[in-house]
Amino acid sequence: MTRHHHHHDLAHHHPTVHRTRLGQWAWTCTCGGASCRTARLTWHQVMVEALLHSMTIAP
Numbered sequence: 292m293t294r295h296h297h298h299h300d301l302a303h304h305h306p307t308v309h310r311t312r313l314g315q316w317a318w319t320c321t322c323g324g325a326s327c328r329t330a331r332l333t334w335h336q337v338m339v340e341a342l343l344h345s346m347t348i349a350p
C-alpha cells in the first residue's frame with residue numbers, strides 16, 4: 292500500500308507573462324498575484340519580476 296502522490300505544487304508559483312489590451316506587459320500567477328500595479332515595464336522587467344515571484348515560497 293504505497294502512496295506516492297506528488298502533488299505539492301501549492302508551494303510554488305507559476306507566473307505567466309502576457310500582453311495586456313493596452314499593449315503593456317504584465318504577469319499573473321496562479322496564486323492570484325499579478326503585476327497590475329506596475330505598468331509601463333518592459334518585457335524584460337516584467338519577466339524578471341515574474342521570476343522573482345516564482346522563487347518566493349507560498350505560505
Ligand SMILES: [Zn+2]
Nearest residue numbers: 304320322324
Ligand atoms: Zn504566485
